[in-house]
Amino acid sequence: MxxxxxxxxxxxxxxxxxxxxxxxxxxxxxxxxxxxxxxxxxxxxxxxxxxxxxxxxxxxxxxxxxxxxxxxxxxxxxxxxxxxxxxxxxxxxxxxxxxxxxxxxxxxxxxxxKQGIKRNADTQTLEDCACLVFLTRDFSAFAAKHPRDKVIAIVQKTWKKMSEQAQQKALALPFAEPDLQVLQEALA
The missing domain is CATH 1.10.472 (Cyclin A; domain 1)
Structure with missing residues (x-):
């Protein structure tokens, strides 16, 4: 090994x-x-x-x-x-x-x-992974438990943390319709 x-x-x-x-x-x-x-x-x-x-x-x-x-x-x-x-x-x-x-x-x-996020490529990649895990694993349950305005604010903060590559991966995810609507509103 x-x-x-x-x-x-x-x-x-x-x-x-x-x-x-x-x-x-x-x-x-x-x-x-x-x-x-x-x-x-x-x-x-x-x-x-x-x-x-x-x-x-x-x-x-x-x-x-x-x-x-x-x-x-x-x-x-x-x-x-x-x-x-x-x-x-x-x-x-x-x-x-x-x-x-x-x-x-x-x-x-x-x-x-997470030292040097947005300046260190490896740190940015780790952050991108964490954001994508949130979006694929936790987002739907989070959105169901919190007010829409809070969910939109969290999506906007998450999006700003992500690299363009990770954002493109996120846009290709198969979100359920209610989650997709919240994401679209947040990113508009």
Whole structure:
């Protein structure tokens, strides 16, 4: 087994520990697989660091519950920052055990923590994967639970985070009619 395969397998072992299960699969393992699916669509020749970062995006997310942070945007952003540090630290530890250099570990960490979005191609690719997973996996349920104006605002924010390549992939997705209407309104 290559060190990349060993690293990804170890990451997936941690994902398997997610107590939240969807359709008999740990939720974060499902998320990681979808992230990797989109990475293969967007950057089939991705570096090992990017492949690891994408697979680690939600690594052990359940260890820091959202409920431990205040409601509202400030609490949400603090929670997300702490999650990014956790994901990066755990991925870096796994990488180091598998023989990756400090430089490679730092590169993957920066991608996971979304440093240099819109300036760093790898960080942008990770963000594109996350946005596409949201649109394909979570958008419909999110739209059903929230007021239309909030959903439109979230779609607009998501769209601004995406590269043109990812936007084109998103436009080709087979959305249900109600979701398509919201997306069209948001992007008008």
């Amino acid at each position: 290559t060190r990349l395969a060993e690293t990804l397998a170890t990451i997936d072992q941690l994902h398997q520990m997610d107590p939240s299960v969807i359709d008999d699969t740990p939720a974060e393992l499902n998320y990681a697989r979808q992230m990797t699916h989109w990475l293969q669509q967007l950057a089939p020749d991705a570096s090992e660091e990017l492949q690891i970062a994408v697979r680690s995006q939600h690594l052990c997310r359940w260890e820091i519950p959202r409920s431990e942070y205040p409601e509202g945007r400030t609490g949400y952003l603090k929670w997300r920052t702490e999650l990014g540090k956790l994901h990066a630290r755990k991925a870096g530890e796994i990488m180091a055990r598998n023989g990756y250099s400090e430089t490679s570990c730092a590169q993957a960490s920066a991608i996971i923590r």
